[in-house]
Structure formats: structure tokens, C-alpha cells
Amino acid sequence: MSDETFPEIRDAVRRLCADFPGSYWQALDRDRTYPTEFVRALTEAGFLSVLIPEEFGGSGLGLGAATAILEEIHRSGCNGGACHAQMYTMGTLLKHGSAEQKAKYLPGVADGSLRLQAFGVTEPTAGTDTTRIRTFAQREGDHYVVSGQKIWISRAEHSDLMVLLCRTTPREECARSSDGMSVLLVDMREAVGNGLTIRPIRTMLNHATTELFFDDLKVPVENLIGEEGKGFRYILSGMNAERILIAAECIGDAKFFIDRAAAYAKERSVFGRAIGSNQGIQFPIARAYVQMNAAALVVADAAAKFEAGQPCGTEANMAKMVASEASWFAADMCIQTHGGFGFAEEYDIERKFRETRLYQVAPISTNLILSHVGTHVLGMPKSF
Numbered sequence: 001m002s003d004e005t006f007p008e009i010r011d012a013v014r015r016l017c018a019d020f021p022g023s024y025w026q027a028l029d030r031d032r033t034y035p036t037e038f039v040r041a042l043t044e045a046g047f048l049s050v051l052i053p054e055e056f057g058g059s060g061l062g063l064g065a066a067t068a069i070l071e072e073i074h075r076s077g078c079n080g081g082a083c084h085a086q087m088y089t090m091g092t093l094l095k096h097g098s099a100e101q102k103a104k105y106l107p108g109v110a111d112g113s114l115r116l117q118a119f120g121v122t123e124p125t126a127g128t129d130t131t132r133i134r135t136f137a138q139r140e141g142d143h144y145v146v147s148g149q150k151i152w153i154s155r156a157e158h159s160d161l162m163v164l165l166c167r168t169t170p171r172e173e174c175a176r177s178s179d180g181m182s183v184l185l186v187d188m189r190e191a192v193g194n195g196l197t198i199r200p201i202r203t204m205l206n207h208a209t210t211e212l213f214f215d216d217l218k219v220p221v222e223n224l225i226g227e228e229g230k231g232f233r234y235i236l237s238g239m240n241a242e243r244i245l246i247a248a249e250c251i252g253d254a255k256f257f258i259d260r261a262a263a264y265a266k267e268r269s270v271f272g273r274a275i276g277s278n279q280g281i282q283f284p285i286a287r288a289y290v291q292m293n294a295a296a297l298v299v300a301d302a303a304a305k306f307e308a309g310q311p312c313g314t315e316a317n318m319a320k321m322v323a324s325e326a327s328w329f330a331a332d333m334c335i336q337t338h339g340g341f342g343f344a345e346e347y348d349i350e351r352k353f354r355e356t357r358l359y360q361v362a363p364i365s366t367n368l369i370l371s372h373v374g375t376h377v378l379g380m381p382k383s384f
Ligand SMILES: Cc1cc2nc3c(=O)[nH]c(=O)nc-3n(C[C@H](O)[C@H](O)[C@H](O)COP(=O)(O)OP(=O)(O)OC[C@H]3O[C@@H](n4cnc5c(N)ncnc54)[C@H](O)[C@@H]3O)c2cc1C
Pocket: 118, 119, 120, 121, 122, 126, 127, 128, 129, 151, 152, 153, 154, 155, 203, 207, 209, 358, 361, 362, 363, 364, 365, 366, 367, 368, 371, 383, 384
């Protein structure tokens, strides 16, 4: 169904991904190393700058095109998690940055000479309750001095710039808990070793995620994005794009699992017939297909609302939830269809299974989406 949108872009992405087969990803996964060549190829082909307006060197396309790109990457067995932030993190700068900041940074982000891959929000003690972040930026003359800690900040070691959310006024001194936070653009090339330490975290998937320690890091005041104290709402507006794009990756993952399972079910013969002729095998594959298509419609609706500039917080959340559940159902089904071979590294299914599991937790967990729908949409009382 969603294959009908942007056929030329999808075809070009598929051809690029064909140069990065399972063996490429398996080797990286084993060593937990970054797919530098894959990210370079996507950058050179212009796929990571589609959301940047033409005046800054991008192709000025909408979110629908970006969803098509990430979906195809994932359907091909590749992983856009290594670089998807280069697409949307610049949205905070584009929407809320000054003319000088945009002119200074966006052309470099568009041509890939500046990697804007890191987005620093989560902290160990705050968790999902972002208003309780404690990383603090104290203004001292023409600098902010940043101290604190972040966790799960992906791609920090592979990024030249980071969009960082920190407190500039203590929570207790703010009228609303979401006030008093600000967004700084941190130049990682200057920061590492001068107040910023990056510590990689080994996880069940190859995601280049890290822990960050800020120890009196100096950030020039000119790197403040928008107004001081309004950072939380700037970050929220960027999160809708992130959720929709990650939902598209989940649709791609679901298609990968369905393609693989259907092919294997037709070819694998046990008890003298194809396993796919047994309804116990066939129906879960068909169910995964139905669920994926239903989720794809929700993702397309959220992307259309985002592109039209309409409020889409609820749609973006719902898209991420149903798409991540569709991909997880498909992943589990695909392992089951393959029997023992589903666990073999060379089939790529166990790797994709681990990769797609992330998206029920990050960038926002399912419970928090349900809480948003329960309270903001259905008007039920809040539990927190
Ligand atoms: C591999 C990876 C990469 C990541 N990359 C980034 C990144 O680049 N930048 C970044 O800023 N963050 C990143 N994150 C962090 C991610 O966004 C968070 O892990 C996620 O939002 C969940 O937050 P938490 O881990 O603090 O869970 P917690 O907030 O501690 O929640 C734990 C569990 O409790 C549930 N829960 C909490 N409160 C409630 C409630 N009131 N009602 C019901 N259930 C509740 C949650 O749903 C969750 O299941 C990444 C995480 C991972 C694992």
C-alpha cells in the first residue's frame, strides 16, 4: 500500500542498500561498530538532507519523503538508527534558530560536512519525566557553563554537533515545571576533552549509544537556540517528526520480516509439504501483513498532518505505538516461521528482531503514549 508513494526515491534507496548486505551489518553488529560507509553513502546520495530547505542546500521535501526513505532502508535489512537523527534533529535549529545560526550550520548539515546526529535529553535520574532533568547551564558572561549527566545519547561519538536540553532555571523557581529549560547547540569537536566526556554503553543492539558527563563545559551564548527558558517546547515540536520517522522504520522492519517469512514458508518443506500450507504458519504471516498495513495508514496520516503544519502530537504518538507493535509482532512471527534458523546470525532475523524491539521503549515508551491518549484525548485523570 504505502509502496505507492515516492516510487523513484524508494527505488534509489533500495539500490543503495543492495550494496550493504546482511554480511556488512553482521560484522558491525559483532564488533558494535558504526556503519560509517553506509552513512556516507546515504549522505552523498542526499537522502539525509531531504527535510532541509533548498536555500540551505537540502532538497526541501516533506516528511512523507523522509518516511519513504527510512522505511525502505529498514525493509532492505539495513538500519537507519545509525543516522536518522541527521534528518530531524536539525528541525529544532530550522524552526527556532536565528538567521545567523541557520546560515552558519544548515548548509554543512545538508552536505554532511557537519554531522548533527546527537540529541541530548534523557538523564539517569529523570527518566521520562523530562522536567526533572538536572543538567544545568549557568550563564557566565558570554558563555554558559554546563554541568550534569545524560544517558542513552546515541551517536554522540559520531557527531560534530549536539542539540542539548538543559536547565537554565531551577525547576522550583519556575511557574510551570516545563519552563526554565533551554536548548544549546554543542560543538562536540571542541567539547570532548574540555568538559565533556563520552562513555559508550554496550547494549543488545548496535546503536552507538553513550553516557555523557558534563564538567563545567563552556558553551558560547551565541549557541543558545531560540529564547532562554523555552527549550522544552522547542524539543517537543521536534519530537513529533522523530516519532513519525521511527514509526516508518518500524513499518520497514515489519515488511522485512513479512517478506522473509512468506518466502521461507513457501520454500521450506517439512512432512513432505511447504510449511506455509499449514494455517498455523500461514495465518500469523497474514496477520502481520494486515497489522502492518493498518499501522502504515496511521503513519501516513501523521506524516500528512505534520507536513500540513497541523497539530499532530497525538497522531505521531499513535503512529509510533501501532507501528512498533506491528513490527514486533512481525519479528516474533518471523523467528517462529524460521524455527531454529531464525536464531542463526547469517539470516539477519535475530539481529532485526533485537533492533526493532527498541522502538517500544525509545524514543518514548508505549505506556507514556497510552497515558497521553488516556488523559489528553479521552480526558481521564492523570496518574502523575
Ligand atoms: C538504545 C537507546 C537509544 C536511545 N537514544 C536516545 C538519544 O539519542 N537521546 C535521548 O535523549 N534519549 C535516548 N534514549 C532514551 C529513551 O528515549 C528512553 O529510554 C525512553 O524514553 C524511556 O525512558 P527511560 O529509559 O528513562 O524509562 P523510565 O522513564 O525510567 O520508565 C521505565 C518504564 O516505566 C514506565 N513508566 C514510567 N512512568 C510511568 C507512568 N507514570 N505510568 C506508566 N508507566 C510508566 C515506562 O513506560 C517504561 O516502560 C535511548 C534509549 C535507548 C535504550
